[in-house]
Amino acid sequence: MKTQIPPANNYLYELLKKKYHTSEIVRAQIDEAKERIKESVAKEPRKAFRVTFHGQVIDTSFEKTLKIISKRLFHNGEIDTITTLKEEGLVEATMTATQSEIESLVQCMMKPHIVLHYKKEIEKDAS
Numbered sequence: 001m002k003t004q005i006p007p008a009n010n011y012l013y014e015l016l017k018k019k020y021h022t023s024e025i026v027r028a029q030i031d032e033a034k035e036r037i038k039e040s041v042a043k044e045p046r047k048a049f050r051v052t053f054h055g056q057v058i059d060t061s062f063e064k065t066l067k068i069i070s071k072r073l074f075h076n077g078e079i080d081t082i083t084t085l086k087e088e089g090l091v092e093a094t095m096t097a098t099q100s101e102i103e104s105l106v107q108c109m110m111k112p113h114i115v116l117h118y119k120k121e122i123e124k125d126a127s
Contacts, residue, residue, distance in 0.1 A: 029111075030069060030072045030073050031072070033073060033104045033107070033108060034072070034104075036104075037075075037100040037104050038075065041075045041076065041098050041101055044099060045098070046076060046096055046098055048094065049094070049095050049096075049099075050092065050093070050094050051092070051106065052090060052091070052093075053090070053109065054090060055089055056089055060084070063084060066079070066091070066093060066109065067079065069108050069109065070105055073101065073105055073108065074097055074105075076097070076101075077097025077101040077102070078097065079094070081093070082094075
């Protein structure tokens with residue numbers, strides 16, 4: 001049995017309708033940041049960095065977000081390892097990239113994002 005929620009009463013539908021951080025907007029922001037650092041990345045050498053993020057770690061969602069954003073953002077950089085300590089609320093990543101790429105990655109990860117996941121059977125107009 002499916003439960004149909006009218007769009008007028010659905011908070012998540014309202015967020016989608018207003019286009020708060022839908023995936024297309026987030027991708028456009030990442031692509032914009034990538035274009036902005038493109039010239040400086042070509043001039044800088046690649047180095048090894050260890051970046052630690054503090055916060056609430058829920059399963060592997062932060063790791064996935066980190067991988068997705070770095071894959072779209074990095075020109076020549078890559079993530080070597082990711083270590084998650086759920087008890088302490090830490091995600092530590094070792095990366096080989098330029099300093100501009102790392103700075104842009106940290107800026108993208110610091111922005112608050114509303115992540116919306118919809119199953120197709122919930123609402124036809126919500127996806």
